[in-house]
Amino acid sequence: MGLFDTGRMIHRSISPGVATSLSAPGYAQPASTQAPDATVLRISTPSALRFQHVTHTFISSDRSAITALSDVNLEVGRTEFVSIIGASGCGKSTILRLASGLLAPSSGEVSVFGLKVTEPRNDIALVFQRPTLLPWLNIADNVTFPERHTTGRVTRETADRALQILDVVGLRDFAQKKPSELSGGMQQRVAIARALLQDPDILLMDEPFSALDALTRDELSVELLGILDKRPKTVIFVTHSIQEALLLSDRIVVMSPRPGKVMETITVPLARPRGLDSMLDPLFSEMANEIRSKVFTRSGKA
Amino acid sequence: MRLSRFAPALTLISALLAWQAICVVFSVPAYILPRPSQVVMAATEVPIWTWLDNIGATLEIVLAGFCISFAIAIPLAMLLVNSPLLSSTIVPLLVVIQSTPIVAIAPILVVSLGAGALPRTVITCLITFFPLVIATAAGLRSAPAELIELSESLKAPRFRQYTQIRLPYAVPHIIGAAKVAVTLAVIGAVVAEFVAADKGLGYMILNYTAVFKLGRAFFALIVLLCISLSLYQVVALIERTFFSWSLPERR
Numbered sequence: 001m002g003l004f005d006t007g008r009m010i011h012r013s014i015s016p017g018v019a020t021s022l023s024a025p026g027y028a029q030p031a032s033t034q035a036p037d038a039t040v041l042r043i044s045t046p047s048a049l050r051f052q053h054v055t056h057t058f059i060s061s062d063r064s065a066i067t068a069l070s071d072v073n074l075e076v077g078r079t080e081f082v083s084i085i086g087a088s089g090c091g092k093s094t095i096l097r098l099a100s101g102l103l104a105p106s107s108g109e110v111s112v113f114g115l116k117v118t119e120p121r122n123d124i125a126l127v128f129q130r131p132t133l134l135p136w137l138n139i140a141d142n143v144t145f146p147e148r149h150t151t152g153r154v155t156r157e158t159a160d161r162a163l164q165i166l167d168v169v170g171l172r173d174f175a176q177k178k179p180s181e182l183s184g185g186m187q188q189r190v191a192i193a194r195a196l197l198q199d200p201d202i203l204l205m206d207e208p209f210s211a212l213d214a215l216t217r218d219e220l221s222v223e224l225l226g227i228l229d230k231r232p233k234t235v236i237f238v239t240h241s242i243q244e245a246l247l248l249s250d251r252i253v254v255m256s257p258r259p260g261k262v263m264e265t266i267t268v269p270l271a272r273p274r275g276l277d278s279m280l281d282p283l284f285s286e287m288a289n290e291i292r293s294k295v296f297t298r299s300g301k302a
Numbered sequence: 303m304r305l306s307r308f309a310p311a312l313t314l315i316s317a318l319l320a321w322q323a324i325c326v327v328f329s330v331p332a333y334i335l336p337r338p339s340q341v342v343m344a345a346t347e348v349p350i351w352t353w354l355d356n357i358g359a360t361l362e363i364v365l366a367g368f369c370i371s372f373a374i375a376i377p378l379a380m381l382l383v384n385s386p387l388l389s390s391t392i393v394p395l396l397v398v399i400q401s402t403p404i405v406a407i408a409p410i411l412v413v414s415l416g417a418g419a420l421p422r423t424v425i426t427c428l429i430t431f432f433p434l435v436i437a438t439a440a441g442l443r444s445a446p447a448e449l450i451e452l453s454e455s456l457k458a459p460r461f462r463q464y465t466q467i468r469l470p471y472a473v474p475h476i477i478g479a480a481k482v483a484v485t486l487a488v489i490g491a492v493v494a495e496f497v498a499a500d501k502g503l504g505y506m507i508l509n510y511t512a513v514f515k516l517g518r519a520f521f522a523l524i525v526l527l528c529i530s531l532s533l534y535q536v537v538a539l540i541e542r543t544f545f546s547w548s549l550p551e552r553r
Contacts, residue, residue, distance in 0.1 A: 100455050120455040128448040136470055136547040149458045149466055178547065 046114030048202055048234040049076040049099055054108035056094055068094040070259035071108070078201075079232035083245035084253045086295060091260025092238040096204045099236060100124050112202065125200035129207040131187035133179040133194075139166065140175040143193045158197070165193045168227060185216035189223075196227070202234045210240055221247050222275055229273060242291050246284055247274060254294050264294055336517040341524070344517025357525060359501035363419065363491040364529065367426020368484055375431055376476070379438035380464055389439075400432035405493055412498040421498065426490035430483040437479030441472025474548045477541045484533040488526060503529075 051074040058066045068091040076082045084092045097103040098110050101120040110117045112124070133142045143162040144154045166172045169189040171182075179187055188208060195203060209217040221244055228235065239245050245252045246268055254264040268287070270278050278284060318338050324330070325337040332340050345353075382389040408425050415421040445468045453463045495504030503522045510519040541549065 097451075100451075102451055102454055120457050122457070124455070126448075126452060126455055128451075130446070130448060132446050132448040132452070134449070134467070134470070136545075145466075146452070146456050149453060149462055150456050152462070180547075 046111070047075050048078045048080070048113060049236065050074070050109075050111045050114075051095070051098070052109045052111075054098065054105045054110060056091070056098060056103065057106045067259035069098075069105075070261050072260065072262055074253065074262060076234060076236060078234055081228065081235045081237065081248055081250045082253060083237045083239055083249040083251075084255060085239055085242065085245050085291065086255030086260070086263075087257050088240075089260075090255040090257035092255060093206050094260065096126070096206050096236060096238055099202070100126055100204055122198070123201040125195035125198045125203055127188075127191055127195045127203065127205040127208045129210055131179070131184070131191040133187055133190055135179055138176050138178055139171060139182070139190055142179065142190055143197050145194060146198055162193070162197055165196050166190075168196075168230075169193050169223065183216075185212050185220060188212060188220065192220075192224070192227075196231075199231075200233065202236070205235060205237045207238050207240060209244060217241070217244065218276060224248065225274055242288050242295070243279065245291070246270070246287055247276075247278060252291065254291060266291065333514040333516055336520055341517045341520045344515065345521040348518060353525070356501055356503050356506050356522075357529070359499075359505075360488075360491050360495065360503045360526070361529060363422045363426055363494065363502070364484075364487045364533070366419075367423045367490060368430055368487040370423065371427040371430040371434060371483065371487075372480070374427075375434035376438055379435050379442060379472075380468075382435070382439050383442040383468070384460075396432055396435060399428060402428075404429050404490065408493055408497045412494075417498045422491060422494035425494040426487050429486045429490035429493075433479045433482050433486070434476070437475045438472055441475025442468045444475065445471040470548075473545050477537060477545065477548070480537045481534055484537055485530050488530045488533070492526065 051072050054069055054072045054074075055067065056069040058068055060066050072091075072095070074082075074095070084095060086092055094103065098105055099112070099117070101117045101124070104118070112121060133139075134145060137145065140159065140162055141148070141154075143166060144158055147158050148154050163172060163175060166175055169192060171186060171189055171193070174182060174186065179190070182190070188211075192208070209220050212220065225248065235248075237245070237248060249268050252266045252268060253262055254266065255261065256263040266287070270281060270283065322337050322339060325335060330337075336344065378392070382392060404425060407428070408421075411421045411424055415424060442464070449467050450463065453467055491502070492504035492507075495502040496508055499505040503526050506522045507519045510516070510522070
């Protein structure tokens, strides 16, 4: 259920994304929105992120061209949570780098809030697989680092806000500690806090929990759900984990590798608010199996 | 625990005692190999001011050479990392300089630059420069790619990418290279003094060996060794004091 071919899915997904921004927390059932209304709304409020026929080719170190992405079409609505899943080498991370403006596509167009992406924007924040905190700064200074890095100083107001955000991720007591004194999960929380402090409209997360143990992963996933409940954001979440994708996402984009292509877009019908209980839903395991078969048959790993 | 603490001192004392014993047992003459006691005696024959004067002269060249080298190497490494073109043009030049035997180029430099402190400082610079540039460039490149992406996604000014991310990440590399470079600087200064100098510990060794005052030459050697070791310790102290975060954690 909830499976569409890529082209049609894009058309349908526009409306839920827009609807969300008007009534964020109750957002769960995209397919019910009427098409004509959506068309009107689509003109007034462009989607958060849009990939149109995006192809990206790298020149590798041995000078051969590698096509990382091939004709990718993708549309993400405001405050929508979209996971990108697929085997290694399917260009998942390339999508994030194109969306953030760190890379320019070889052909096609990437646009954010209706504007073509030509350089990094300050309403987009990145969270990486590794926490990548600066080991010589304490936790509070790591969270405020983006401001220090762009302007050269940190205002009192930002420093206070950093403490509030550390409170949200449960690390207020660690503000004066160095990153090396924190566990991997705590460090990744700091990295998320660092991204949240920029108060981005779009959060790009590149396998943020993949370096953590299973328990910490679940814990952080639930925490992320809680944070997004309070401050809705558009999230593009790259992951290897089908469970993680199902637990967090409104939609899951399944990619096929070499060259990376959108194979399938799947709407997750699980009700919100979600928690670890959602994983007990029979629908959850049913969908997990379905996605697993899709990810693995095409990549030849089954 | 206690024993391991005193082990280095005990080893040194034992070595000195063995040296003394061998010289006494085989009655080695002082002009072939002076005993440690004779070295100390010989040192006292020379007035303390002469020692200090010469130590000062050598130290001056060592420090000036090292500091100038350091001051040029760090910005140059930043330029190399920032520009692949510059890197591909300057690095081969650096390799050529590094491959030139410093002992061979020293007399040439003295003729070209005169007999003053200038050629000595230049020689010291040349010998310390390469490790500093190469290690600093490697260190600047060692910053995690994600942090560079973060910096670029923030559209931060380029210089802050260096001052706030790349340079701190390069600190362990720079310190490592500085430890090598200070000891090389002492070698550079002595080589330069062998070629052309009227002062300095290298000059003293050259003069005293010419007149078979081996005890004094040995003492000058020991002073050089002490300078080298102390400079190394100063770098280590700077590392522990200011950059303790860059040291591996003790568990």
